[in-house]
Amino acid sequence: MLTAFRWLLRIFVAMAVLTVAALVLVYYFASRSLPEYTGDYEVEGISAPLEIVRDTADVPHVFGATDEDVYYALGFAHAEDRLWQMTILRRTVQGRLSEVFGVETVRTDELMRRLDLYGLATKSVAAQDPDVQRALEAYAKGVNAWIGIVNSQAKGRGAPEFFLFNNEISYWQPADSLAILKLMAFKASTQISTEVLRARLSLLDTGWAEDLMPEISGPGTAALPPYASLVPDVPRSFAALGGENLPFLPRIAAPFGGASNAWAAAPSRSAAGGALLANDPHVDLSAPSLWYLARLELTSGGVIGATIPGVPAVLAGRNADLGWGITTAWADDQDIKLEELNPADATRYRSPEGWKPFVTRKSIITVRDAQPITVTLRWTDNGPVLPGTHFDLAPITPPNHVAALSWTALDGADRSMTSAIRLMRAKTRDEGIAAGEDFVAPAQNVVMADHDGIAMVMFGAMPGRDPKMQGQGRLPSLGWMAENRWGPRLPYADNPRFTDPTGGIVGNTNNKTIDRSFPRHVTFDWGDTQRVQRWTRLMQEREVHSRESFIAAQLDTTSPTARTLLPLIAADLWFTGEAAPEGTPERLRQDALGLLAEWDGDMNEHLPEPLIYAAWVRALQTRLLRDELGPLSDSITSVQPLFIERVYRDVGGAARWCDIMQSAPVETCTEIARMALDDALLQLSEKYGRNVESWRWGDAHQAMQDHEVLGKFPVLKWIVNIRQSTSGGDNTLNRGLTSGRGPDPYMNVNGAGYRGVYDFADPDSSVFIISTGQSGHPLSRYYDDMSELWRRGEYVPMSLDPALARAAATGITRLHPAGAARAAN
Known part of the structure; x- marks a missing residue:
């Protein structure tokens, strides 16, 4: 017995030692790729020594002799901190994820x-512009310099993820950066899904569709009126908005x-006498964040703000004279065209000139641990052909037809990168506006502020549609009809533009900005009708603003939607009688209604x-939609406040x-509201207990x-995932979009990955923050160091003062031209 015990003890000790040794070995190899921010490197491709100074927030401040050297250093810094993220973004747009991840990404x-976004980017x-080409080439050389150092100095393959997925890291090319910008355009687009879902719904009942998405009438909101003209109560309701009886669908929460x-x-509206600007672009939350903070010291001056690893431009930020912020414009720049196949020859499709052959080529997808897959790529004059398995196209594609996509971003001469770099170098609003001339996609509202005034203009190409086009871009149209085909793009001068408004305030929350008839309309499907109400109220509550009031507005968590809907759906349910017995569903309902009151x-x-x-409201919408729409209701994952409001105000008979x-x-409707509340309380009590007052929104609304x-x-997720309790919701200015799916439908999956507030009365008092940290390495202290600041609504300084960057810097990396040190000796 004693012998058996001794052997068991020896086995246990041996296993423990082996486990510890394995963990030490894993840590050793993973830590090899931790960046060392203090160091000297000899590199090829720069003209003179340069410095990358990391400030206390680990933001790189790049100083070089030429602009090309500065872009080189930005590529070096991006790769040093985010090489895995850059590689995955590139593989995504190239269609090469399956080489790493296997069949699940095919x-x-x-x-x-x-x-073919990558092929178009290459073209x-x-x-x-020549200087932008030089910037792209220099940036690529900087990325490749870091890859070379990783290989030559055994720096853990550049990121710990590469040990799990042992694929070769290809050197960076200028086209890679353009392709990532096109990928961002695709991620920001929802018009395909909207068209398809609208078409599917129109097959059921166009009256239902009108209730689900009433046309947003009125002039739109962009430039606010003077402070003195604020009406006593900013309207909180859009429920009575009408429109044509067209088959609308709500904006669906797309991936x-x-x-x-x-x-x-x-x-004139600033307490300190200088223009103010606030911006918080919302993206899918991830670790690391999509955004990466950087400062570039160009020959035109310093610029600082948010970049995307892989792209050599500050996309939202400021220089000494101009600040700019971006919001998705929701421009309708995509159309689905139904192409008829020749019954006698499926390799040809119908065009205005007769039957025409597809432009066809084969493409081989290499799949890890599986056989390669060959796909046949087809293009028509209208764009690439998409299979019915994507975007639910099959149900709305007639027999003997295929669907093709027309999209402004499918352009082999896209100059959006040139436009972005011009904006970064602009000194005035006029120069900033002029920079948007060549921007194609993603369509963005760009808000600008300089020392003298403010402006907002839409960057992005608007399709040239025929006024007689079928469906006006809201439904798939027949591709061979001349009136459905796009002509030349609308001139940039047609894009919505607001300069120095008399009220002194301009802005956008993805809301309707302008009221114009088709085809100059921008879009029929705007991204917001709710946050703009709260924003208007906060902007007009005070005559002058400060950096602090702009920060408070960014962090505001009051829901105008809740204030509007609760009095409607609970109008006949507020508790007025005797208390029900403890432990009954009636008492649970009374307690909940008492809190909401x-x-x-x-x-x-x-x-x-x-x-x-x-x-x-989630349970209520489910009850309202499931009965009529059946399985199609699963496509509507986010709560549609206009729909619920129309139902409970019985606009146009919507109470049906x-x-x-x-x-x-x-x-x-009162009965349905009561049943929905009981549904919701039952689900919540099963998960959080029956004590209503102990429930916390933050427990369910964690940032994912x-x-x-x-x-x-299973084990690594506890190390690499950042989960935090957060305030806000779907319709608050401090937005935390709920997932709407799965067992945790209230998780926060999309929000302000970057926040910036710029004050031109004192530019160095400007502030910013990102949602995670600068490093993409899970073992780095900069992997999540900003996440808690972000959650609490705190910021870090945004300064262009070199002395401040160097003060208490976390490290200084010096790059020297290869051979320079030897030549000096």
């Missing part, structure tokens, strides 16, 4: 190959949908009311949605900043 690769390199806030105040709509993470409200079609009695690859591994 569908994505196939779509990217069909769109676009020659279309850039890549985009949103943002940006606004500016002229010096005193609630002001603040989606605060520490309160139970936001959770009750969110669960109630409350009646359950399969039952004999005629249910009222997960590592897209390592975050799925």
Whole structure:
């Protein structure tokens, strides 16, 4: 017995030692790729020594002799901190994920190959201005210099992820940066899904569609009126908005949908006498964040703000004279065209001139641990052909037809990168506006502020549609009809533009900005009708603003939607009688209604009311839609406030949605609201207990900043994923979009990955923050060091003062031209 015990002890000790040794070995190899921010390197491709100074927030400040050297150093810094992220972005747009991840990414690769974004980016390199081509080439050399150092100095393959996926790291090319910008355009676009879903819904009942998405009438909101003209109460309701009886669908929460806030105040509306600008572009939350902060000291001056690893431009930020912020414009720059196949020859499609052959080529997708897959890529005059398996195209594609995509970004002479770099170098609003001339996609509202004033203009190409076009771009159209084909793009001068408004405030929350008839309309499907109400109120509550008031507006968590909907859906449910017995569903309902009756709509993470409200309206919409739409209702994952408001105000007879079609009695909207509340409370009590007052919105509304690859591994996910309790919601300025799916439908999956507030009365008092940290390495202290600041609504300084950057710098990397040190000796 004693002998057996000794052997068991020896085995246990041996296993423990082996486990510890394995962990030490894993840590050793993973830590080899941790960047060392203090060091000297000899590199090829620069003209003179340069410095990368990392400030206390690990933001690189780049100083070089020429602009090309500065771009080189930015590429070096991006690769040093985010090489894995850059590689995955590139593989995504190239359609080469399956080489690494196997069969589960074949569908994505196939779509990217069909769109040919990378091929178009390759062609676009020659279309850039010569100085931008030099910038792209220098940036690529900087990335490759770091890859070379990783290989020559055994720096852990550049990132720990590469040990799990042992694929070769290809050297960076100028086309890679252009391709990533096109990928961002694709991720910001939802018009394909909107068209398809609208078409599917139109097959059921166009009246239902009108309720789900009423046309947003009125002039739109961009430039606010003077402070004195503020009406006593900013309207909180859009429920009575009407429109043509067309088959509308709501804006569906698409996988890549985009949103943002940006606004500016002229010096006349600023307490300190200088223009103010605030911006927080919303993206899918991830670890690391999509955004990366950087400062470049160009010959035109310093510029600082948010970049995307892989792209050599500050996309949102400021220089000494101009600040700019971006929001998704929701421009309708995509159309689905139905192409008829020749019954006698499926290799030809119908065109205005007769039957025409597809432009066809084969593409081989290499798949890890599986056989390669060959796909046939086809293009028509209207664009690439998409299979029915993507975007639910099959149900709306007639027999003997295929669907092709027309999209402004499918352009081999796209000069968006040139436009972005011009904006970065602009000194005035006029120069900034002029920089947008060549921008194609993604369409963005660009809010600008300089020392003298403010402006907002839409960057992005608008399709030239025929006024007689079928469906006006809201539904798939017949590709062979001349009136459905696009002509030359609309001139840039047609893009919405607002300069120095008399009210001194301009901004956008993805809301409707302008009211113009088709085809100069921009879009029929705007991204917001809710946040703009709260923004208008906050901007007009005070005559002058400050950096602090702009920060407070960015962080505002009051939901105008909750303030509007709760009085409607709970109008006949507020508790007025005797208390029901403890432990009964009636008592649970009374307790919940009692809390909501005193609630002001603040989606605060520490309160139970936001959770009750969110669960109630979600359950209510499910009951309203499931009966009529059946499985199609699963496509509508986010709550549609205009729809619920129309139903409960019975606009145009919309209260008919409350009646359950399969039952004999005629249910009222009050009954449906009560049943939905009971549904919600039952679900919440099963997960959080029956004590309503102990529930917390933040427990359900955690920011899901997960590592897209390592975050799925059972043990590693506890190390690499960043989960935090957060305030805000779908319709608050401090937006935290709920997932709407799975067992945790209230998780925060999309929000302000970057926040910046710029004050031109004191530019160095400007501030910014990103949602995670600068480093993409999970073992780095800069992997998540900003995440808690971001969650608490704090910021770090944004200064262009070199002395401040060097003060207490975390490290200085010096790059020397190869051979210079030897020559000096």
